[in-house]
Amino acid sequence: MTTMAQVICGLARRWCFGALGSPLQVPCLQALPLHLGRTATRASQRDLENAVHQVKLWKKDPGNEVKLKLYALYKQATEGPCNLPKPGMMDLVNKAKWDAWSALGSLPKETARENYVDLVSSLSAASEPPSPAKPAADGEQAGGDLVVTSENHITTITFNRPAKKNAITTQMYQDIMLALQAASKDDSVLTVLTGNGEYYCSGNDLTNFTDIPPEGPEEKARTNAILLREFVDCFIDFPKPLVAVVNGPAVGISVTLLGLFDLVYASDRATFHTPFGPLGLSPEGCSSYTFPKMMGPSKLSRTKVGSRAGEGGCQSQATVSLQGRGLGQLVFLKAAEMLIFGRKLTAQEACAQGLVTEVFPDSTFQKEVWTRLRAYTKLPPNAVRTSREVMRSKGRERLHAVNAEECGALQQRWLSEECTSAVVRFLSRRGKL
Numbered sequence: 001m002t003t004m005a006q007v008i009c010g011l012a013r014r015w016c017f018g019a020l021g022s023p024l025q026v027p028c029l030q031a032l033p034l035h036l037g038r039t040a041t042r043a044s045q046r047d048l049e050n051a052v053h054q055v056k057l058w059k060k061d062p063g064n065e066v067k068l069k070l071y072a073l074y075k076q077a078t079e080g081p082c083n084l085p086k087p088g089m090m091d092l093v094n095k096a097k098w099d100a101w102s103a104l105g106s107l108p109k110e111t112a113r114e115n116y117v118d119l120v121s122s123l124s125a126a127s128e129p130p131s132p133a134k135p136a137a138d139g140e141q142a143g144g145d146l147v148v149t150s151e152n153h154i155t156t157i158t159f160n161r162p163a164k165k166n167a168i169t170t171q172m173y174q175d176i177m178l179a180l181q182a183a184s185k186d187d188s189v190l191t192v193l194t195g196n197g198e199y200y201c202s203g204n205d206l207t208n209f210t211d212i213p214p215e216g217p218e219e220k221a222r223t224n225a226i227l228l229r230e231f232v233d234c235f236i237d238f239p240k241p242l243v244a245v246v247n248g249p250a251v252g253i254s255v256t257l258l259g260l261f262d263l264v265y266a267s268d269r270a271t272f273h274t275p276f277g278p279l280g281l282s283p284e285g286c287s288s289y290t291f292p293k294m295m296g297p298s299k300l301s302r303t304k305v306g307s308r309a310g311e312g313g314c315q316s317q318a319t320v321s322l323q324g325r326g327l328g329q330l331v332f333l334k335a336a337e338m339l340i341f342g343r344k345l346t347a348q349e350a351c352a353q354g355l356v357t358e359v360f361p362d363s364t365f366q367k368e369v370w371t372r373l374r375a376y377t378k379l380p381p382n383a384v385r386t387s388r389e390v391m392r393s394k395g396r397e398r399l400h401a402v403n404a405e406e407c408g409a410l411q412q413r414w415l416s417e418e419c420t421s422a423v424v425r426f427l428s429r430r431g432k433l
């Protein structure tokens with residue numbers, strides 16, 4: 001079981017190249033002797049400075065434990081015992097720094113300096129001059145994570161971070177809003193969201209939670225709640241048909257937003273997962289309202305059990321053994337299974353629940369979907385826009401209210417221990433910190 005301290009230590013890597021203004025590595029406290037048996041004369045200030053320089057030349061990452069220990073010894077050698085106030089639980093990185101340094105207690109500066117120099121000299125042999133920065137993976141460079149194209153009267157917004165399963169960074173949220181604002185004014189008839197690679201989108205990038213500003217986690221949660229509300233408002237107020245071309249698995253906010261789309265076409269390899277419970281979070285994207293509304297009993301009567309995917313419906317084995325329950329209970333129960341209990345739906349199940357419009361065999365998905373969308377753009381654009389407006393206008397006020405309520409709830413959730421530890425668990429698996 002990964003302890004919070006071990007996992008938080010791992011976060012240090014993400015921090016140590018920033019907060020100290022140099023690639024000074026920082027080690028963790030566990031499993032390393034405080035004094036490495038230095039012989040001969042005591043380490044001078046000059047020795048310390050040389051050791052710090054040596055660390056900057058290290059090529060291999062010595063691991064989080066060594067890095068956090070070096071940090072603590074450096075602070076003890078230069079400033080003495082830890083003199084900072086203890087950071088809060090959510091402030092994962094500063095907490096790791098504080099833990100490491102304060103654990104050295106009243107170790108004398110000279111001893112800390114010796115230990116630092118010894119540790120560096122014992123590890124320097126393993127390091128070489130740093131290799132040139134790894135070229136960014138496809139689409140990883142700033143601005144490459146989202147690709148927006150506009151042709152054939154279709155504006156297409158593509159998540160383009162396949163190496164990270166198209167997880168959404170803060171920058172991508174901003175870029176999506178800009179793309180929607182531009183699409184609302186250009187000559188496109190439809191706006192499409194889709195994913196590059198095997199995933200449609202794996203939801204919010206969970207590292208979005210780790211960069212805590214100096215103002216602290218409460219301020220981060222407050223500003224994120226405002227930004228998220230603006231982000232979802234862009235979808236609520238968007239004036240043209242919104243289409244999701246779900247090319248693969250979809251997670252989190254990329255699923256909940258689908259309730260605001262007009263068409264959701266899914267490959268039969270797509271899945272739909274909203275793990276808010278396990279993450280200590282709560283629903284967003286107006287899904288707390290749209291999902292119960294969408295997943296109504298009427299969908300069950302419309303479901304063509306056994307129909308082939310792509311024949312104007314969804315093949316579904318949706319059987320409901322809820323004898324005697326009221327229809328209202330039926331509606332809530334199915335939305336709840338997704339949003340509260342985190343049940344992952346296949347494309348077929350999502351179609352039977354009303355979340356997906358139509359499912360297509362993956363082998364012909366792109367061809368069938370884009371042929372259909374291009375045909376839709378031949379329709380009279382003003383009629384399309386008017387029909388959509390009369391369908392959507394009545395619900396907007398309610399959706400804005402739901403969005404505000406959901407973002408308020410999330411603002412608290414982000415500060416909770418349940419959410420913090422879930423994010424830390426995710427980032428700590430396979431040493432991801």
Ligand SMILES: CCCCCCCCCCC/C=C/C(=O)SCCNC(=O)CCNC(=O)[C@H](O)C(C)(C)COP(=O)(O)OP(=O)(O)OC[C@H]1O[C@@H](n2cnc3c(N)ncnc32)[C@H](O)[C@@H]1OP(=O)(O)O
Pocket residue numbers: 163164165167168170173174202203204205206207208224227228231251252253254275276279281284426432
């Ligand atoms: C306008 C500004 C607004 C700012 C607002 C900020 C806050 C908004 C928050 C709104 C609420 C949103 C909620 C959600 O979306 S909750 C859902 C979040 N997503 C997840 O929990 C999914 C996490 N990922 C996974 O479970 C698995 O990665 C997955 C099942 C998707 C795939 O597993 P698999 O084993 O196949 O692949 P890997 O795990 O190895 O993934 C490959 C690499 O991609 C990285 N990855 C994947 N998903 C994410 C993610 N969501 N966040 C960060 N990183 C992710 C993964 O770590 C791997 O990275 P490495 O290659 O470095 O190992």
